[in-house]
Amino acid sequence: MADGTTGDAGETSAPDRAREPGVLRALFEDVGSGVFATDAAGRLIAVNPRAEQITARRAGGMLGRDLHDLLHRTAEGGPYPRERCRTLRTLADGRPREGGDEYLLRGDGTTVPIIWSASRLRLPGEPPGLVFTFHDFSVRRAAERQTEAHLAVLETLTRRLTLVTEVSSVLISDLDVSRMLRETGRLLVPELADWTAVDVCTDPAGEGRRAAVHSRDHPEAAELEGPLPPLPRETASAPARVLRGAGPVRLTADDIARTPGSPLAAAHRELFERLGGHSAVAVPLRSRQQVFGMLTAARTGRARPYTEDEAAVLADIGRRAGLAMDNARLFDQQRHVAETMQRQLLTPLPQTDHLRMAARYRPAQVAAEIGGDWYDAFLLADGTTTMVIGDVVGHDLQAAAHMAEVRNMLRALAWDRQEPPSLIMRRLDEAMTNTSDAPMATVVFARIEGDEGGPWRLHWVNAGHPPPLLVTRDGGVRWLDDGHGPLLGMSSTLHLGMHWPDAHEGLPPESTVLFYTDGLVESRDRPIDTGMELLGRHAAALARRDLEDFCDELLERIDPRGDDVALLALRLPPRGAGAAGDSTPPPSRGRHAHNPADPSRSAPGAEALGADETFTEAPHGRKRPPPP
Incomplete structure (x- = not known):
C-alpha cells in the first residue's frame, strides 16, 4: 500500500520492525565491527561481543570505565594524551570523525591496531554520548609490513644488481x-x-x-x-x-x-x-x-x-x-707473442756513412694481433741504399705471412737487377699475381742516390701508398705526390696494363724524409686529410730535433689508435759531410736509439759485407765495391 503498511492483520511494516528492540539488539550483537557506546562523560555504557573479541576483555569489566583511559594507547602501549584524542573531540563537539592509525590496549597487555569511526549518540533524557565503531587492522597491518619488507628486499636486490x-x-x-x-x-x-x-x-x-x-x-x-x-x-x-x-x-x-x-x-x-x-x-x-x-x-x-x-x-x-x-x-701474453713475431719479421736498419735512418713500429692497441705493416732498408749491389714502406691488406697472422712474402720478393727483385724502381714494381706485381696468394698491398720503394758528401736525390715509385713527406731543416714540408701508380696485386690480376711512373726529388742537406703507413694519419674518428694535415704540422715543428726524438715525439703528439703504424725516417747529413777530405765522423745514434726489430737480428747484407749491424764504417755510393 502507498502508506508502506500491508493489508494483512498482525503484520508490521519494515520501518516499524527496524524500531523493534529485538532487531536493534540483534544488530548490535551480531554486527562484524566492534562497537562501544559511552555517556556524555565518556564512560562505557554498552559493549558488543565483537568489541570483546578484539580487545580480549569482558564487557562487565569495561562498563562504567572511561573509554579513553581504559583502552586508548600508543603503538608501544604507552598512555595516549587526552588532549590529542580525536574521539574525545567528537564527544565534545558532536562532529563525526574517523581514522586508521590508533591502537587499543588488549586485556593481555598487547596493543591492537584499529580503523575506527566516532559519532554522536542521542540518549533519551540526558546529554548525548558517543558511539565508537572499530575493526581489527592487525592482519592488514601485518600484510602491509610484509609488503614493505618485500619491497625493501627488492629495492636492495635491485641496487646490488645494478x-x-x-x-x-x-x-x-x-x-x-x-x-x-x-x-x-x-x-x-x-x-x-x-x-x-x-x-x-x-x-x-x-x-x-x-x-x-x-x-x-x-x-x-x-x-x-x-x-x-x-x-x-x-x-x-x-x-x-x-x-x-x-x-x-x-x-x-x-x-x-x-x-x-x-x-x-x-x-x-x-x-x-x-x-x-x-x-x-x-x-x-x-x-x-x-x-x-x-x-x-x-x-x-x-x-x-x-x-x-x-x-x-x-x-x-x-x-x-x-x-x-x-x-x-x-x-x-698474446700481445707479447704477437709483437715478438712481428719484430722477428722486421729488420734492423743499415746506418750508412753519414746518412741516418730511424724506424718505429706500433701495433694496434685494440687487438693482440700482428698485421701487414712493414718497413725495410737494405743496400744494393751497387752500394745504393734503399728504403721501403708497405702495408698488406689484413690484420692477422695471414697478413703478416703475406707481408713477409711480398717483402722478400721485393728484396730479391731489387738485388737481382739494377733497374729503375718502376720496373721493379711491375715485376713485383707480376710475381705477386703468379706465384703468391698475397692479396693487394701498398708499397713505396725508394733509392737514395748520390756520392758521399752529396748532393742527394730520392728516386722512388709509389704503389697506392700515402705519399712520403719531405721536411727541410727550416721546417718547410712538402708531400712527394709524384710516382703514384695502382696497388700491387691489382693491375696484373685484372689485366689493366697500368704502370708505375718513376719520380725524382732532390734532397736538401739536413732534411728529413718520412715514410709511414696509413695508421698514422687515418682512424675511425679522424679522416685521412685531417690526419695528413696534422702530420705535416707536427713534422715541421720537429724538423730540428734529433732523428730518434723526431720519431718518438711525432708518435706522442699524433697518438695513433686503432691500427698498426710503421715509420721509416731518413736524415740527410750537412753538405759535404763524408766527402773526400772530410774528417767529420759519422753521427752517433745516441742514447735514444731505438730498434723495433728483434735485437737478435742483423741488418740486411751485414754478414755479406763483413760488418756489424750498422754500416758507419762502410763506403757509400758509386764508390762502394760489390760484396765478395
Whole structure:
C-alpha cells in the first residue's frame, strides 16, 4: 500500500520492525565491527561481543570505565594524551570523525591496531554520548609490513644488481688492471662498504702490493697503497687464508682486534687502524686456476655488520674481478707473442756513412694481433741504399705471412737487377699475381742516390701508398705526390696494363724524409686529410730535433689508435759531410736509439759485407765495391 503498511492483520511494516528492540539488539550483537557506546562523560555504557573479541576483555569489566583511559594507547602501549584524542573531540563537539592509525590496549597487555569511526549518540533524557565503531587492522597491518619488507628486499636486490652490473661493465671494458681495480673499489663505496682495499700478488713467491684503497671519509686513504710483505706459510690469519683461495671471510670486531701473527696480517690490520671498521669481508680475486689478490670491504661507525648475502655478493664481485685480471694477463701474453713475431719479421736498419735512418713500429692497441705493416732498408749491389714502406691488406697472422712474402720478393727483385724502381714494381706485381696468394698491398720503394758528401736525390715509385713527406731543416714540408701508380696485386690480376711512373726529388742537406703507413694519419674518428694535415704540422715543428726524438715525439703528439703504424725516417747529413777530405765522423745514434726489430737480428747484407749491424764504417755510393 502507498502508506508502506500491508493489508494483512498482525503484520508490521519494515520501518516499524527496524524500531523493534529485538532487531536493534540483534544488530548490535551480531554486527562484524566492534562497537562501544559511552555517556556524555565518556564512560562505557554498552559493549558488543565483537568489541570483546578484539580487545580480549569482558564487557562487565569495561562498563562504567572511561573509554579513553581504559583502552586508548600508543603503538608501544604507552598512555595516549587526552588532549590529542580525536574521539574525545567528537564527544565534545558532536562532529563525526574517523581514522586508521590508533591502537587499543588488549586485556593481555598487547596493543591492537584499529580503523575506527566516532559519532554522536542521542540518549533519551540526558546529554548525548558517543558511539565508537572499530575493526581489527592487525592482519592488514601485518600484510602491509610484509609488503614493505618485500619491497625493501627488492629495492636492495635491485641496487646490488645494478652495482654488480656497473662493476662488470668496468671489468670487461678495461684491460688496464690497476685502473680496473681502482674503479671497482670505488664503486663499492658507499653501497656495500665505507672503505675498500685491493691487494694483488705480483709474483708466485708471494710478493704483493696494495693496488687501490678507497674511503668515503678519508681522502688520504691512497697513502696506504704500496708494497706488501710476502705471503706467510701459515694460513691462520684472514689475509693469508684468502690469498690462498679461501673465502669469503667475514671479520668481526674481535677478529680485527686480534694481535696479528705475521707482517702481512699487520699490514692488513693497519687499514682498520687508519680507516676504522668493526665489520669486514675479505674475498679472493681468483680465476679458475689462480688467485690474483684480495678485496677487503669494511664498515665503520653505526653501520650494521655484513650479512651472509652481502658476503656472497662481494665474493661474486671478487670472482668477476679475478676472471677479468686473468683475461688481461692472457691478452698481454698474446700481445707479447704477437709483437715478438712481428719484430722477428722486421729488420734492423743499415746506418750508412753519414746518412741516418730511424724506424718505429706500433701495433694496434685494440687487438693482440700482428698485421701487414712493414718497413725495410737494405743496400744494393751497387752500394745504393734503399728504403721501403708497405702495408698488406689484413690484420692477422695471414697478413703478416703475406707481408713477409711480398717483402722478400721485393728484396730479391731489387738485388737481382739494377733497374729503375718502376720496373721493379711491375715485376713485383707480376710475381705477386703468379706465384703468391698475397692479396693487394701498398708499397713505396725508394733509392737514395748520390756520392758521399752529396748532393742527394730520392728516386722512388709509389704503389697506392700515402705519399712520403719531405721536411727541410727550416721546417718547410712538402708531400712527394709524384710516382703514384695502382696497388700491387691489382693491375696484373685484372689485366689493366697500368704502370708505375718513376719520380725524382732532390734532397736538401739536413732534411728529413718520412715514410709511414696509413695508421698514422687515418682512424675511425679522424679522416685521412685531417690526419695528413696534422702530420705535416707536427713534422715541421720537429724538423730540428734529433732523428730518434723526431720519431718518438711525432708518435706522442699524433697518438695513433686503432691500427698498426710503421715509420721509416731518413736524415740527410750537412753538405759535404763524408766527402773526400772530410774528417767529420759519422753521427752517433745516441742514447735514444731505438730498434723495433728483434735485437737478435742483423741488418740486411751485414754478414755479406763483413760488418756489424750498422754500416758507419762502410763506403757509400758509386764508390762502394760489390760484396765478395
